[in-house]
Amino acid sequence: MDRASIRATTAPSSSASSNGAAIGYNYSETFDDDSDYASGFDSYPSSLVSSETHTCSRSLNGRRYLSRRQVRDPSPGRACSGTVDYSFPHDEEEEVRLDLIHRVWTLALEGKMFKAPITGPLNKILDVGTGTGLWAIDVAEYITPSPPPPPPFFPLRMESPILGSLDDPNQLLTYERRYPDAHVFGTDIAPSKLSWAPPNLDMQLEDIEEDWVFPENSFDLIHIRSMAGFVTDWPRLLAQSLTALKPGGYLEFHDFSSPFECEDGSLAPSSTLTLWVKTWEEGAVLSGRSWITVGPGMPAMMRAVGFEGVVSEEFKVCTTGAKPRDVRLREMSMCMLRQFLDGAEGITLDMFIRVLGWDKKDVEDLVAKVRRELLNPDVNTFTRGHIVYGQKPLW
Numbered sequence: 001m002d003r004a005s006i007r008a009t010t011a012p013s014s015s016a017s018s019n020g021a022a023i024g025y026n027y028s029e030t031f032d033d034d035s036d037y038a039s040g041f042d043s044y045p046s047s048l049v050s051s052e053t054h055t056c057s058r059s060l061n062g063r064r065y066l067s068r069r070q071v072r073d074p075s076p077g078r079a080c081s082g083t084v085d086y087s088f089p090h091d092e093e094e095e096v097r098l099d100l101i102h103r104v105w106t107l108a109l110e111g112k113m114f115k116a117p118i119t120g121p122l123n124k125i126l127d128v129g130t131g132t133g134l135w136a137i138d139v140a141e142y143i144t145p146s147p148p149p150p151p152p153f154f155p156l157r158m159e160s161p162i163l164g165s166l167d168d169p170n171q172l173l174t175y176e177r178r179y180p181d182a183h184v185f186g187t188d189i190a191p192s193k194l195s196w197a198p199p200n201l202d203m204q205l206e207d208i209e210e211d212w213v214f215p216e217n218s219f220d221l222i223h224i225r226s227m228a229g230f231v232t233d234w235p236r237l238l239a240q241s242l243t244a245l246k247p248g249g250y251l252e253f254h255d256f257s258s259p260f261e262c263e264d265g266s267l268a269p270s271s272t273l274t275l276w277v278k279t280w281e282e283g284a285v286l287s288g289r290s291w292i293t294v295g296p297g298m299p300a301m302m303r304a305v306g307f308e309g310v311v312s313e314e315f316k317v318c319t320t321g322a323k324p325r326d327v328r329l330r331e332m333s334m335c336m337l338r339q340f341l342d343g344a345e346g347i348t349l350d351m352f353i354r355v356l357g358w359d360k361k362d363v364e365d366l367v368a369k370v371r372r373e374l375l376n377p378d379v380n381t382f383t384r385g386h387i388v389y390g391q392k393p394l395w
């Protein structure tokens with residue numbers, strides 16, 4: 001079953017479903033700013049600002065972007081880090097792109113949710129920047145077909161020599177906890193759109209660059225995926241993860257570093273793909289983030305804040321050009337290409353216009369060229385995936 005199908009297109013409801021949990025999140029307001037993209041949300045009257053983190057959305061070329069504004073919180077010890085924007089969209093098209101990336105990771109890890117060698121019980125799991133929440137849902141539970149009904153006296157099931165077993169499309173599916181004792185928390189700056197979630201999953205609105213609300217020594221596993229390029233202070237984030245983990249608990253990081261690596265010289269240094277990535281990275285740095293160095297740089301950063309036994313693994317996903325014959329690698333490759341083709345405009349518009357000051361028409365031209373190059377069968381590129389995990393010392 002496609003996990004994405006359980007996601008609602010509307011705002012979350014507070015009512016619990018019969019076999020699932022209501023989605024709860026703490027207070028936030030969402031404002032629309034369709035009037036003037038460039039003015040951002042600075043124009044909102046100060047009466048709308050309270051001690052909470054406020055999220056505001058604005059649209060550009062029909063895509064919806066979300067910003068967050070932090071204001072000084074009067075509670076002691078809670079920091080204020082000013083105004084920060086998230087440059088990828090928060091809309092249904094972006095959800096599809098994130099689902100494709102989730103599929104790439106599921107295939108890369110061959111169905112495993114993490115690689116940390118956790119042997120004891122998993123009681124509390126945190127997914128930082130959970131997005132559509134697919135990882136959090138999948139780690140909370142998995143789906144199995146219900147046991148087949150007893151065979152009828154005259155068999156009604158037919159076997160087709162071509163199609164194999166003609167399974168009943170209405171077959172019931174059952175949901176089972178992947179880790180019987182685990183309670184999962186997913187945090188994000190955007191409200192969850194899930195209308196239903198496993199009973200052992202809670203979605204929480206949190207800005208993970210602020211002081212964490214979770215108690216010390218509480219998690220067995222913290223998972224951070226696809227956050228490269230969006231975090232201004234990695235050492236602080238890693239330090240807060242270390243504090244929130246139980247002694248012996250693991251932090252696991254899944255991310256891609258620079259896309260479009262090329263080993264056979266088929267990608268010209270002057271290509272639009274190269275320019276696109278280089279310029280996006282400049283925008284990330286301008287807005288106080290770093291993207292490219294995070295994947296390879298993560299093990300050293302984790303060791304520096306105190307993680308032990310840090311392990312780093314890599315894999316490659318073909319992005320453009322020749323596709324692998326292996327079915328799994330081929331699907332990974334197709335999903336990667338598809339999410340770039342469909343997602344190129346969304347992941348470019350805000351960064352190039354708001355941060356880098358490009359003209360909208362120039363961005364549209366760039367995206368059109370990017371799409372053309374993505375489909376060039378003669379350019380063989382790959383994207384490098386990184387899996388890095390490390391343990392909080394036992395004492």
Ligand SMILES: C[S@@+](CC[C@H](N)C(=O)[O-])C[C@H]1O[C@@H](n2cnc3c(N)ncnc32)[C@H](O)[C@@H]1O
Nearest residue numbers: 098129130131188189206207208209225226230
């Ligand atoms: C590229 S998406 C990845 C989503 C998810 N981890 C996945 O792998 O599917 C990045 C997510 O991080 C969230 N995010 C960005 N900055 C954040 C912050 N400071 N605190 C919490 N979430 C944040 C965004 O809202 C977005 O949902």
